[in-house]
Amino acid sequence: DQQVKQNSPSLSVQEGRISILNCDYTNSMFDYFLWYKKYPAEGPTFLISISSIKDKNEDGRFTVFLNKSAKHLSLHIVPSQPGDSAVYFCAAKGGTSYGKLTFGQGTILTVHP
Amino acid sequence: AAGVIQSPRHLIKEKRETATLKCYPIPRHDTVYWYQQGPGQDPQFLISFYEKMQSDKGSIPDRFSAQQFSDYHSELNMSSLELGDSALYFCASSHTGTGAGQPQHFGDGTRLSIL
Numbered sequence: 008d009q010q011v012k013q014n015s016p017s018l019s020v021q022e023g024r025i026s027i028l029n030c031d032y033t034n035s036m037f038d039y040f041l042w043y044k045k046y047p048a049e050g051p052t053f054l055i056s057i058s059s060i061k062d063k064n065e066d067g068r069f070t071v072f073l074n075k076s077a078k079h080l081s082l083h084i085v086p087s088q089p090g091d092s093a094v095y096f097c098a099a100k101g102g103t104s105y106g107k108l109t110f111g112q113g114t115i116l117t118v119h120p
Numbered sequence: 121a122a123g124v125i126q127s128p129r130h131l132i133k134e135k136r137e138t139a140t141l142k143c144y145p146i147p148r149h150d151t152v153y154w155y156q157q158g159p160g161q162d163p164q165f166l167i168s169f170y171e172k173m174q175s176d177k178g179s180i181p182d183r184f185s186a187q188q189f190s191d192y193h194s195e196l197n198m199s200s201l202e203l204g205d206s207a208l209y210f211c212a213s214s215h216t217g218t219g220a221g222q223p224q225h226f227g228d229g230t231r232l233s234i235l
Contacts, residue, residue: 041223050124050210050226051163096162106151106216107176108224110162 010034011099013111020118026084028114030097033078038101041108042071042082045094055082059101087118122146124227126211132233133201141196141230145213151175152194153224154186157208169194170216198232206234 012031020026028042038059043051057064057071057080064071070083084091097111125144133139145152151170155163156179165178169188180186183201188194198205208231212224 043226048228050126050212050228053223053225056223106153106168106170106214106224107165107178108153108155108163108212109165112162 011111017115023086026087028082037099041098043096126227139198143194143211149213151216153212155210
């Protein structure tokens with residue numbers, strides 16, 4: 008039962024353009040959402056998060072949007088840079104399991120120069 | 121800034137052997153989490169400890185056990201290893217004491233290969 012889903016396995020974007028990564032969830036008890044970036048042979052690196060009481064959080068080039076009614080969140084990267092090429096994981100926590108993260112399957116982002 | 125340290129980075133074992141993975145959290149972090157990531161899969165939660173007490177348990181096999189020590193480092197002990205245990209094992213830490221809205225920070229993982 009995949010409670011967090013990233014339906015796009017990969018995304019290819021030109022440098023300088025916007026990258027939009029999407030994530031859907033099914034568990035309405037999730038109350039905190041995070042995005043992680045992962046390079047090969049490294050652990051996931053925390054990028055940005057959002058609480059369920061907000062609908063937007065911005066940090067530099069990264070903005071996360073949350074639509075609770077649709078159980079959907081997205082990560083916008085503007086402008087995209089070649090160094091952003093990595094696997095991006097959406098994660099959620101809350102509900103009955105305090106602290107545990109439930110991850111999506113990941114989206115491979117490739118930013119072309 | 122100090123990060124989560126995991127050791128060893130790579131480990132090769134044979135079936136039915138035992139393995140111990142170690143995790144040193146970020147200083148002043150009070151919660152440690154263990155995740156398992158199989159090939160082409162997303163990380164799956166195994167177990168977590170808050171202030172040295174088990175706080176949550178996920179899909180951790182009975183052959184595995186873990187603990188958090190007085191210095192907050194954690195060890196994941198794996199026995200009767202099976203081929204299916206081959207995976208990346210990540211440790212993460214967070215400062216939960218200030219509230220649930222604290223991100224987990226991950227180490228670079230231990231790649232366990234079972235021959």
